[in-house]
Amino acid sequence: MPVQTAQNEMRLEILSRPENVGLVRVAVAAFASQLEFTLGEIEEIKVAVSEAVSNSILHAYDGPGRIGVTGRIDGQALEITVEDWGKGIPDVEEARQPAFSTDPERMGLGFVFMESFMDDLEVTSQPGKGTVVHMRKVCRAPAVQ
Amino acid sequence: MPVQTAQNEMRLEILSRPENVGLVRVAVAAFASQLEFTLGEIEEIKVAVSEAVSNSILHAYDGPGRIGVTGRIDGQALEITVEDWGKGIPDVEEARQPAFSTDPERMGLGFVFMESFMDDLEVTSQPGKGTVVHMRKVCRAPAVQ
Amino acid sequence: MLVQEVFSAGHVILRLEGELDLGTAETFRRAAEEALERHGSYRLVLNLAGVSFIDSSGLGAILGRYRRIAQRQGRMALVAPPENVRAMLELSGVFKVIPIYDSEQKALAG
Amino acid sequence: MLVQEVFSAGHVILRLEGELDLGTAETFRRAAEEALERHGSYRLVLNLAGVSFIDSSGLGAILGRYRRIAQRQGRMALVAPPENVRAMLELSGVFKVIPIYDSEQKALAG
Numbered sequence: 431m432p433v434q435t436a437q438n439e440m441r442l443e444i445l446s447r448p449e450n451v452g453l454v455r456v457a458v459a460a461f462a463s464q465l466e467f468t469l470g471e472i473e474e475i476k477v478a479v480s481e482a483v484s485n486s487i488l489h490a491y492d493g494p495g496r497i498g499v500t501g502r503i504d505g506q507a508l509e510i511t512v513e514d515w516g517k518g519i520p521d522v523e524e525a526r527q528p529a530f531s532t533d534p535e536r537m538g539l540g541f542v543f544m545e546s547f548m549d550d551l552e553v554t555s556q557p558g559k560g561t562v563v564h565m566r567k568v569c570r571a572p573a574v575q
Numbered sequence: 576m577p578v579q580t581a582q583n584e585m586r587l588e589i590l591s592r593p594e595n596v597g598l599v600r601v602a603v604a605a606f607a608s609q610l611e612f613t614l615g616e617i618e619e620i621k622v623a624v625s626e627a628v629s630n631s632i633l634h635a636y637d638g639p640g641r642i643g644v645t646g647r648i649d650g651q652a653l654e655i656t657v658e659d660w661g662k663g664i665p666d667v668e669e670a671r672q673p674a675f676s677t678d679p680e681r682m683g684l685g686f687v688f689m690e691s692f693m694d695d696l697e698v699t700s701q702p703g704k705g706t707v708v709h710m711r712k713v714c715r716a717p718a719v720q
Numbered sequence: 721m722l723v724q725e726v727f728s729a730g731h732v733i734l735r736l737e738g739e740l741d742l743g744t745a746e747t748f749r750r751a752a753e754e755a756l757e758r759h760g761s762y763r764l765v766l767n768l769a770g771v772s773f774i775d776s777s778g779l780g781a782i783l784g785r786y787r788r789i790a791q792r793q794g795r796m797a798l799v800a801p802p803e804n805v806r807a808m809l810e811l812s813g814v815f816k817v818i819p820i821y822d823s824e825q826k827a828l829a830g
Numbered sequence: 831m832l833v834q835e836v837f838s839a840g841h842v843i844l845r846l847e848g849e850l851d852l853g854t855a856e857t858f859r860r861a862a863e864e865a866l867e868r869h870g871s872y873r874l875v876l877n878l879a880g881v882s883f884i885d886s887s888g889l890g891a892i893l894g895r896y897r898r899i900a901q902r903q904g905r906m907a908l909v910a911p912p913e914n915v916r917a918m919l920e921l922s923g924v925f926k927v928i929p930i931y932d933s934e935q936k937a938l939a940g
């Protein structure tokens with residue numbers, strides 16, 4: 431039985447390089463494990479984080495840039511924010527459509543996966559300023575005593 | 576063969592709570608894996624990081640506090656800095672002695688492990704201001720092509 | 721991401737091990753292109769049994785190989801994805817395009 | 831950290847699984863104290879086969895149990911530490927104080 435966690439927080443900053451996706455994923459998964467998520471739910475959280483961070487790495491910057499990832503546990507809820515200070519998304523609604531991608535090599539499923547694997551997804555973006563992706567997932571597993 | 580990494584950086588901030596040691600360890604291990612360290616060396620890095628972070632959690636603050644962890648890869652060298660803004664260590668030389676501990680329940684081996692598992696260890700501390708532990712380990716594995 | 725290569729019955733067999741994401745997709749892409757070219761074959765069997773994680777970048781890398789192979793009238797098959805990887809192949813629709821078998825033998829027999 | 835408990839031949843056997851560090855030492859400490867008290871026995875066999883990581887906090891927690899048990903003229907044994915854990919038991923000197931066996935059977939036989 432994990433330690434009862436009323437409230438916890440973490441903040442991670444990485445450079446926008448493909449080889450850094452994995453470390454964000456394991457850090458957030460370890461953080462999320464402080465709630466009693468099932469293994470399947472942890473897997474879903476890993477995919478969602480991977481998609482958000484991969485988007486910032488791929489789409490936000492032409493050159494090098496920074497990406498910030500914040501995790502928060504509040505009661506039984508896990509909140510994850512991924513932000514960059516890059517190009518931004520001109521039309522967020524369009525970007526969130528399945529199969530929409532500005533890169534012909536990609537599937538356009540990033541936002542779809544984030545949305546289906548988390549309970550809430552909020553995307554705020556300002557062209558030229560950057561993008562903030564906020565996700566939330568509630569842990570519903572009954573606490574086995 | 577990992578991607579050739581000339582230079583990389585990560586920064587992680589956590590709250591000084593025991594349940595957060597594990598997530599720092601996995602994040603730094605994933606980061607270190609970008610160099611071609613052996614599994615045994617990764618294990619050593621995990622212990623060293625665990626000791627430094629555990630020290631800040633245990634000894635730096637009476638109440639809640641923050642801990643910062645920075646990772647840097649520069650050529651074949653991994654550098655890790657763990658810092659807190661807590662009590663500080665009055666006599667660093669004494670604190671680094673084997674078996675020295677201000678807590679009777681502990682072994683006083685934290686600094687000993689950091690020193691024996693890393694190539695370099697620098698400890699800077701200012702009473703009332705905080706502590707900075709800087710560690711360095713060079714990856715010597717021949718790059719197998 | 722480790723890639724092991726075997727050539728059998730006119731097919732390039734690649735056995736992947738590790739996480740297939742944005743950080744490793746390029747390693748896989750290069751290994752696949754290079755092996756297909758070297759063997760002058762456009763038949764690829766991708767053994768996914770050792771893949772512990774996949775996301776849309778990984779799925780895209782697999783689909784990208786399929787597209788190149790299809791252009792050249794080749795053939796591609798996936799083998800033994802673990803439960804979590806199989807779920808992603810289904811959600812993304814990749815499993816409708818590329819057939820999945822539970823062993824390399826069956827994939828070669830086609 | 832998962833702790834499985836078995837009572838056999840007058841000994842409490844605890845099988846640990848996971849990482850033994852500052853974050854999990856307290857779970858282990860409580861499980862051990864509680865089991866010894868419940869069984870009114872001060873003989874503890876600690877199976878470490880499932881321990882994937884240990885640092886000085888984990889070693890300290892093990893040594894802490896040993897001290898309490900020694901105070902009460904009990905006995906404690908460690909079983910089957912994986913290679914990395916064994917190295918830490920040696921470096922810290924814990925293996926000089928608490929005997930290590932490669933099976934629970936041998937630890938019970940003493």
Ligand SMILES: Nc1ncnc2c1ncn2[C@@H]1O[C@H](COP(=O)(O)OP(=O)(O)O)[C@@H](O)[C@H]1O
Pocket residue numbers: 481485486489490514516517518519525526530531532533536537538539540541542561776
């Ligand atoms: N952080 C970001 N910065 C700039 N553009 C982004 C960002 N995230 C997503 N986008 C845009 O939204 C589109 C859709 O994203 P997504 O659904 O993840 O698909 P994909 O990444 O496969 O293209 C991307 O193609 C890109 O144009």
Ligand SMILES: Nc1ncnc2c1ncn2[C@@H]1O[C@H](COP(=O)(O)OP(=O)(O)O)[C@@H](O)[C@H]1O
Pocket residue numbers: 626630631634635659661662663664670671675676677678681682683684685686687706886
């Ligand atoms: N970050 C820190 N802040 C304040 N004091 C510290 C810090 N790190 C270490 N110390 C002091 O140094 C002593 C020795 O540390 P260490 O060798 O890691 O052993 P242990 O943690 O087992 O006591 C500690 O007992 C503590 O008094």
